[in-house]
Amino acid sequence: MVVTVEAEQLVKTFESRAETVEAVRGVDLQVTSGEIFGFLGPNGAGKSTTVRMLTTLTTITSGRARVAGVDVTADPDETRRRIGVALQEAGLDPRQTGRELLTLQARLFGSSRSAALERAGELLELVDLVDAGDRLIRGYSGGMKRRLDLASALVHEPEVLFLDEPTTGLDPVSRLVVWEEVRRINELGTTVFLTTQYLEEADQLCDRLAIIDGGLIVQEGTPAQLKADLKLRRGIDGEPTLDDVFLDVTGRTRERVAGEVQEVHG
Amino acid sequence: MSQLLVLGERALREAKRTPDALLPTLLIPLFFLVVNVGQAAKIFPSGSTPFLEGQNYAAFQLPSALLLAASFGTSALYLVEEIENGYFDKLRAAPVSRTALALGRLSSEAVKSIGMTTVIVLLALPFGITMATGPLGFVLLVVLTAGWAVGYSAFLQFIAMKTRSAAATNSASLVFFPLLFLTPNFVPRDLLTRPMEIAATLNPVTYVMEAMRSLILEDFNWTVIGRGFLVVVVFVALMLAINVQTMRRYD
Numbered sequence: 001m002v003v004t005v006e007a008e009q010l011v012k013t014f015e016s017r018a019e020t021v022e023a024v025r026g027v028d029l030q031v032t033s034g035e036i037f038g039f040l041g042p043n044g045a046g047k048s049t050t051v052r053m054l055t056t057l058t059t060i061t062s063g064r065a066r067v068a069g070v071d072v073t074a075d076p077d078e079t080r081r082r083i084g085v086a087l088q089e090a091g092l093d094p095r096q097t098g099r100e101l102l103t104l105q106a107r108l109f110g111s112s113r114s115a116a117l118e119r120a121g122e123l124l125e126l127v128d129l130v131d132a133g134d135r136l137i138r139g140y141s142g143g144m145k146r147r148l149d150l151a152s153a154l155v156h157e158p159e160v161l162f163l164d165e166p167t168t169g170l171d172p173v174s175r176l177v178v179w180e181e182v183r184r185i186n187e188l189g190t191t192v193f194l195t196t197q198y199l200e201e202a203d204q205l206c207d208r209l210a211i212i213d214g215g216l217i218v219q220e221g222t223p224a225q226l227k228a229d230l231k232l233r234r235g236i237d238g239e240p241t242l243d244d245v246f247l248d249v250t251g252r253t254r255e256r257v258a259g260e261v262q263e264v265h266g
Numbered sequence: 267m268s269q270l271l272v273l274g275e276r277a278l279r280e281a282k283r284t285p286d287a288l289l290p291t292l293l294i295p296l297f298f299l300v301v302n303v304g305q306a307a308k309i310f311p312s313g314s315t316p317f318l319e320g321q322n323y324a325a326f327q328l329p330s331a332l333l334l335a336a337s338f339g340t341s342a343l344y345l346v347e348e349i350e351n352g353y354f355d356k357l358r359a360a361p362v363s364r365t366a367l368a369l370g371r372l373s374s375e376a377v378k379s380i381g382m383t384t385v386i387v388l389l390a391l392p393f394g395i396t397m398a399t400g401p402l403g404f405v406l407l408v409v410l411t412a413g414w415a416v417g418y419s420a421f422l423q424f425i426a427m428k429t430r431s432a433a434a435t436n437s438a439s440l441v442f443f444p445l446l447f448l449t450p451n452f453v454p455r456d457l458l459t460r461p462m463e464i465a466a467t468l469n470p471v472t473y474v475m476e477a478m479r480s481l482i483l484e485d486f487n488w489t490v491i492g493r494g495f496l497v498v499v500v501f502v503a504l505m506l507a508i509n510v511q512t513m514r515r516y517d
Contacts, residue, residue: 058517083359090352091355096279105356105360
């Protein structure tokens, strides 16, 4: 079993004149090659910051991270060559066409112009955007943008694909399409590190998952293990869901969450 | 180098697709040129005004218009947009040299400025403006203006990376106006009042403007031209170094 993503006591502190915020407070993680690893947590728990550290986008305050065998801090460029990244916002340039964006991305990873064009064509086919490939991205729907973002993370056939909340804001149909793409990419041998707020998504897609809260990992295991553990610990009669696991380990209750939602809308 | 070309090419494509952002950078300087000449041309008739070297007042005002056209730095606003929509992170997550990332957009600013300067000078020719230094002088004028455009865009790009705010970047672009008004904009430096002369002497833009003016009005005055180029080279080198450093430390 090869460990592809490894974090040891990862810490990220943001300092401003007014305050110091410890967004991630010592995360330990191990993701093995070929799995879809889910990274869950409530808003502000430290999910995106952890992903940003692992993908070289944010410096690591302390601790160590290795991705695809490369030390993230010591050799960020080599790390970047081995990973694909699709962040929370579908990071796309609205003034380019889908084909231009993919071609540019491939060229930034070192492909020649003709090889980049060929790769762009393959990827447009993979994410079913051939017909829209020569239209400006600003005219794409949310689902199309997500699929293009996924495709752009795959131009160089990365060993590890980081997906930060890839289905946030998508309608149910587009969400299912993205799930299909993620499964397909994983079946081709790519390890997937996925953050999500949707527990159903984690349940459907992930082989294993970790839950982060307050900048620390509070639970880790396969979805089945986590549910079985909760059933045993709490003596629950029925079958607990991943929602129950999440609420249990983050110290939240349905009542409190409902109350928070009511406050927002009130 | 190839990464720089790819990123520069993209920025040019972006400019081509947003003519609504490009047009004001041409029309506003031309507007200032027409208005300034309209207001002061009668005070400075070409026959009896020695500093015009036999040309009309529009020739004297042309460098202000060229500098203004080179100081809009719209690409910095596109950068803020990219920071906000996440595409900047996408580029940063690729194994792209941070230098290429910083210089990609700036290289397109140089190309845009070359086009813009050429168009403004060509539009000015029918109004009796000539290049006293001929084709070589024209080339030097274009290079000097493009250099300034790169330096000023780099300054705005630095503000964009530091603040990540369109409002702050927009406000920073206005810094050029006091700098422009503290130059020998309407008359040569020796005709300014003493306090304005001191301010103009301390203002580096003055030397760029004087070099441009020299290329248009006089035969090659290498001292004046050299000073202008020196200011631009130092300004560009400083701004590029700051940009690359900021890009490397961007967190």
